[in-house]
Amino acid sequence: MNWDDTAPSTDDAVPAGPDRLVGADADGEDTAVEAALRPKDLQEFVGQERVREQLDLVLRAARARGATADHVLLSGAPGLGKTTLSMIIAAEMGAPIRITSGPAIQHAGDLAAILSSLQEGEVLFLDEIHRMSRPAEEMLYMAMEDFRVDVIVGKGPGATAIPLELPPFTLVGATTRAGLLPPPLRDRFGFTAHMEFYAPEELQRVIHRSAGLLDVEIEPDGAAEIAGRSRGTPRIANRLLRRVRDYAQVKADGVITREIASQALGVYEVDARGLDRLDRAVLTALLKLFGGGPVGLSTLAVAVGEERETVEEVAEPFLVREGLLARTPRGRIATPAAWAHLDMVPPQHQAGGIGQQGLFGA
Ligand SMILES: Nc1ncnc2c1ncn2[C@@H]1O[C@H](COP(=O)(O)OP(=O)(O)OP(=O)(O)O)[C@@H](O)[C@H]1O
Numbered sequence: 001m002n003w004d005d006t007a008p009s010t011d012d013a014v015p016a017g018p019d020r021l022v023g024a025d026a027d028g029e030d031t032a033v034e035a036a037l038r039p040k041d042l043q044e045f046v047g048q049e050r051v052r053e054q055l056d057l058v059l060r061a062a063r064a065r066g067a068t069a070d071h072v073l074l075s076g077a078p079g080l081g082k083t084t085l086s087m088i089i090a091a092e093m094g095a096p097i098r099i100t101s102g103p104a105i106q107h108a109g110d111l112a113a114i115l116s117s118l119q120e121g122e123v124l125f126l127d128e129i130h131r132m133s134r135p136a137e138e139m140l141y142m143a144m145e146d147f148r149v150d151v152i153v154g155k156g157p158g159a160t161a162i163p164l165e166l167p168p169f170t171l172v173g174a175t176t177r178a179g180l181l182p183p184p185l186r187d188r189f190g191f192t193a194h195m196e197f198y199a200p201e202e203l204q205r206v207i208h209r210s211a212g213l214l215d216v217e218i219e220p221d222g223a224a225e226i227a228g229r230s231r232g233t234p235r236i237a238n239r240l241l242r243r244v245r246d247y248a249q250v251k252a253d254g255v256i257t258r259e260i261a262s263q264a265l266g267v268y269e270v271d272a273r274g275l276d277r278l279d280r281a282v283l284t285a286l287l288k289l290f291g292g293g294p295v296g297l298s299t300l301a302v303a304v305g306e307e308r309e310t311v312e313e314v315a316e317p318f319l320v321r322e323g324l325l326a327r328t329p330r331g332r333i334a335t336p337a338a339w340a341h342l343d344m345v346p347p348q349h350q351a352g353g354i355g356q357q358g359l360f361g362a
């Protein structure tokens with residue numbers, strides 16, 4: 001559902017497939033176990049070295065001054081640890097945290113109610129801040145800068161603005177789409193942290209840590225195998241770990257070895273690079289039916305029997321990130337890495353074969 005007509009957001013309408021094992025958004029089971037797996041302080045938080053170091057300085061300095069920490073904006077793809085980091089900020093400051101999200105704030109009044117009930121030093125976590133309504137956003141500007149809001153009482157010519165002082169608080173905003181934030185809002189954050197995808201070694205550490213908390217025995221090779229298929233995302237790493245654990249318990253003695261991890265993820269159709277069935281269907285169609293492209297998005301979508309949006313928003317971002325597919329003005333094309341990944345030979349390399357763009361070019 002689209003709560004907010006100011007943002008040209010399409011992410012809400014996309015069939016992101018909560019049943020998708022490699023989807024980066026949280027599903028029901030994730031929500032239930034994530035609380036247990038969340039690192040509780042900066043020390044425990046794996047990776048994101050730069051962000052961690054900078055945030056550590058910001059928080060230490062604020063603590064030393066006995067002041068409330070500056071507002072923090074966390075941006076990055078789903079499942080990289082924004083919510084986790086917001087809770088860590090509160091914990092490190094020894095402050096309570098209030099959690100809400102852009103879509104939950106439909107009216108400025110909703111925000112005024114939250115702001116006016118904050119305690120001094122409290123952390124207000126505003127998830128999906130890019131989806132807040134415009135009037136609420138404007139109220140937030142003043143609250144962030146001057147710790148003050150104007151509450152409008154009454155309607156029409158008789159309406160009056162009653163200024164309300166707020167206690168100093170720390171706003172932690174999170175967004176998957178930093179580009180959608182209006183500059184005046186972005187500028188009011190004292191510190192902006194951009195979260196990157198995790199390296200396989202970092203994910204391996206995340207997996208080890210989670211396995212410990214879930215009381216699962218895992219060999220380093222087993223963790224490496226899962227890490228390599230987790231698309232740079234801790235949430236996916238934790239989810240794959242749980243599925244591999246199931247397999248290890250049912251089919252083996254419960255210990256996760258490389259062999260077991262590889263077999264289990266084969267059963268769940270997550271390949272060595274983290275592609276799932278949909279991703280591979282798109283690539284396979286692109287290579288087999290269209291000789292590697294270029295081919296239009298709609299044609300490609302019909303070929304795999306999916307909606308355009310599903311191909312564009314669900315499968316393509318990761319394929320592009322992995323350098324397997326490129327979006328060009330003339331259509332989608334496969335990269336040499338795509339041919340290699342599916343163990344296929346590009347047509348121009350075959351004796352007497354047609355050129356890559358021979359049949360379907362333009
Ligand atoms: N650096 C990390 N170290 C260990 N675990 C992590 C780290 N980052 C994230 N996780 C784990 O990944 C899961 C997802 O993290 P989190 O909910 O913070 O992501 P998010 O960025 O808020 O995602 P979304 O955009 O969907 O809200 C949590 O279970 C958390 O424990």
Ligand SMILES: [Mg+2]
Pocket residue numbers: 082083084127174
């Ligand atoms: Mg979150």
